[in-house]
Amino acid sequence: MARNVCFISEELKPAVVMVIVQVASTxxxxxYKIAMANGMGIQTIILYKLLFATVFxxxxxxxxxxxxxxxxxxxxxxxxFLSALFGATLGNYLYAKSLSLTSATFVTAMFNLxxxxxxxxxxxxxxxxxxVRNSAGKAKVLGTVLGSGGAMILTFVKGKKIKILSQHVDIIPLHNHASVPSNNVVxxxxxxxxxxxxxxxLVIQTKMSHSYPCYSSTAVMCFTGSILTGVLAICTERELSSWMLGWDCRLLAVAYLGIVSSGLCVAAVFWSSMMKGPLFVSSFSPLxxxxxxxxxxLFLKEELCLGSLIGSIIITIGLCFVIWGKGKEATASQDGETESRRDEVTDGSQAAPPIVPGQCTDYLTNGVHQQFKHEHVLQAQSSLPRID
Structure with a gap:
């Protein structure tokens, strides 16, 4: 019983980590809005946050x-290099450019793809x-579709307005918002x-996380991304005022973006992707x-509508389907490996599990290889009389 509880708690860790990542991303x-409202350019913000992340x-x-x-x-x-190119530099640059040409609501909805x-x-x-012939595969497809569909409902469907608090705090004054020309097609x-x-x-970082530790992978990505973004920022940000930092909200914003967003959150995404795969990680983006x-x-005087509430419920249901599907796959895989190794123990041919050279002991404590080591001990004990 205690063994099953421990296994369930280990399975929930990636989900809890990804929920925390989404809160930090909010x-x-x-x-981002505070820094841009105070005159910083997009590429300058990205450059500074990657530098902070590298130093951290x-x-x-x-x-x-x-x-x-x-x-x-x-x-x-x-x-x-590829992780920094697609995740740190190119993705953020395209996102910023699309924000300047169309509405933030539309861009946010597109991100659910x-x-x-x-x-x-x-x-x-x-x-x-x-x-798709088994329940786990159907749950993954259904959960992904429900999550994306719920996010679309949350973004586009309004309905009746729901008042949360009578008072609000607008952290960005209206006079700081700059108007930009729009081009919806581009x-x-x-x-x-x-x-x-x-x-x-997400796919590249999953591959990289299996060959290089997550903290080192994050540091390499942030350092390489800061170089690529620095070149882009020099070419696009010509005004000196957009580069200036002081003891104000600019410094606070880029420090938070670097340490929390590009540092801790990216490391958490690396770890979760290694444990559960890129689909599991990306399924939390609608959340x-x-x-x-x-x-x-609460903070920007934006009104919560009935459509937002319905979309939130659908997103939550979709996440439950994805998590259930991944958990069922993990349980089936573990049961199959355990049964196979028990057969090998019976034949007397059980060998010690392979240890990957260069991997950290503490890094693997909650990782995949530690599960193999734990199963090896359980299999050695399987020949003893059961007392539970």
């Missing part, structure tokens, strides 16, 4: 993974298994390309709309 959206993550990666970090190869360098893109890419690169295309870029990033709608109603 705060990042506000920090590099010491953590050095001290926690210095005794077990694998040799830095050209393949790892290529994965780090990321789970669909990720599912297709994960299937192409064989990072996800999809068998903006929609850029938003679509941004979704594809982030989906590619950010729920937190954004609630926070916007």
């Amino acid at each position: 705060g990042s959206n506000f920090m 993550m590099a010491p953590i990666a050095f001290f926690t993974e210095r005794n077990c970090r694998p040799r830095f190869t050209w393949m790892i360098a290529l994965d780090g 990321i789970p669909g893109f990720t599912l297709v890419l994960a299937l192409i690169f064989r990072l996800e298994k999809l068998d 903006g929609s295309l850029l938003a679509l390309l941004s979704c594809l870029s982030f989906a590619i990033w 950010g709309l729920v937190f954004t709608a609630l926070a916007g109603s």
Whole structure:
């Protein structure tokens, strides 16, 4: 019984981590708005946040993974470059450009296509298994569709207005909002390309997380992304005022974006992607709309409508389907491996599980290889009389 409870708690850890990531990402959206409202350019914000993330993550990666970090190869360098290109530089640049050409509501709705893109890419690169003949595969497809559909309802369907609080705090004064020319066709295309870029990033980071520790992977991505974004910022941000930082909300915004958003959150996404796969991670992206709608109603005088409430419920149901499908797959896989190894123990041919060179002991404590080690002990005890 206690063993089953421990297994369930281990299975819930990635889900809890991803919910925390979405809450932190909601705060990042506000920090972006605060920085832009105070005159900072988009590329300057991205550059500073990547620099903060590099300074924050590099010491953590050095001290926690210095005794077990694998040799830095050209393949790892290529994965780090591609991860920085699609996740740190290109994705954010396309997202910012699409925001400047069309409405934020439309761009946010387009971003709910990321789970669909990720599912297709994960299937192409064989990072996800999809068998619609069993209940787990059907649940993954249904959960992804419900999550994206619920996010669309939350964004576009209004309905009756729901008043949460009688008083609101507007953290961004209206006179700081700048008007920009709109081009819905180009903006929609850029938003679509941004979704594809982030989906590619999720697939790349899943591959990289299996060959390089998560803290070091995050530091490499942020450092490489700061170089790429720096070149882009020099070419696009010509005004000196957009580069200036002081002891004000500008510094607070980029520090939060760097340490929390590009540092801790990216490391958490790396870990969750390693544990559950890119589809599981991307399926939580619609949940950010729920937190954004609630926070916007409380702090930005945005009104919460009935459509937002209905969309939030549908998103939650979709997430439950995805988590249930992934959990059922993990349980079936573990049962199959345990049964196979018990047969090997009976034949006397059980060998010690392989240990990947260069992996950290503490890094693997809650990881996949630790499950193999735990199963090895359980199998050795299987020949003893059962007392439970």
